Amino acid sequence: SQQGEEDPQALSIQEGENATMNCSYKTSINNLQWYRQNSGRGLVHLILIRSNEREKHSGRLRVTLDTSKKSSSLLITASRAADTASYFCATALYSSASKIIFGSGTRLSIRP
Amino acid sequence: SAVISQKPSRDICQRGTSLTIQCQVDSQVTMMFWYRQQPGQSLTLIATANQGSEATYESGFVIDKFPISRPNLTFSTLTVSNMSPEDSSIYLCSVDRGDTQYFGPGTRLTVL
Numbered sequence: 281s282q283q284g285e286e287d288p289q290a291l292s293i294q295e296g297e298n299a300t301m302n303c304s305y306k307t308s309i310n311n312l313q314w315y316r317q318n319s320g321r322g323l324v325h326l327i328l329i330r331s332n333e334r335e336k337h338s339g340r341l342r343v344t345l346d347t348s349k350k351s352s353s354l355l356i357t358a359s360r361a362a363d364t365a366s367y368f369c370a371t372a373l374y375s376s377a378s379k380i381i382f383g384s385g386t387r388l389s390i391r392p
Numbered sequence: 393s394a395v396i397s398q399k400p401s402r403d404i405c406q407r408g409t410s411l412t413i414q415c416q417v418d419s420q421v422t423m424m425f426w427y428r429q430q431p432g433q434s435l436t437l438i439a440t441a442n443q444g445s446e447a448t449y450e451s452g453f454v455i456d457k458f459p460i461s462r463p464n465l466t467f468s469t470l471t472v473s474n475m476s477p478e479d480s481s482i483y484l485c486s487v488d489r490g491d492t493q494y495f496g497p498g499t500r501l502t503v504l
Binding site for chain 2: 310311313315321322323325328330368370372378379380381382383384385
């Protein structure tokens with residue numbers, strides 16, 4: 281079963297705008313990871329944030345984590361057509377850090 | 393990171409038959425994971441495969457339907473047995489490297 285839910289389920293924005301996706305989860309975690317998947321292909325790892333971290337940056341990506349609210353957000357700034365993909369959060373449980381559980385995903389479309 | 397390959401990349405099979413999917417990693421790993429992604433859905437963990445021991449299956453998945461082999465530290469197979477159209481999915485293997493999980497390109501299975 282899914283550990284978390286993501287919202288929105290689908291997001292369509294204009295190229296150049298920022299995209300924000302949210303992830304909520306249910307149990308205590310060791311870390312949270314964000315992945316991108318293009319058209320049903322393999323997953324590309326984007327960024328990992330540990331439970332003791334609150335914010336992390338990687339290029340145009342910014343991830344926040346609020347463990348008190350059991351939620352995370354992924355911000356993509358200055359979006360490009362190539363950012364069109366599905367984005368998934370995945371949580372490594374505190375009790376079993378090697379096993380990760382995926383959220384429901386957000387389908388992001390960037391309009392040219 | 394990790395370099396992971398899967399064979400076959402895709403297949404179309406008849407109901408009632410079985411398909412074995414191979415996963416090869418570029419270096420030794422303790423645990424390998426198998427996921428299923430049904431059309432339009434997120435990823436669901438099928439089982440965790442440790443070398444030298446039986447795989448651990450998640451709720452809803454059984455060994456008779458999804459037998460797994462792990463003959464060495466760089467290789468694993470997942471068999472989808474007695475297939476039905478409901479088994480049409482993308483099957484992905486993954487490994488963890490440090491805190492991060494890396495995924496293979498996936499095997500797209502269609503059952504007619």
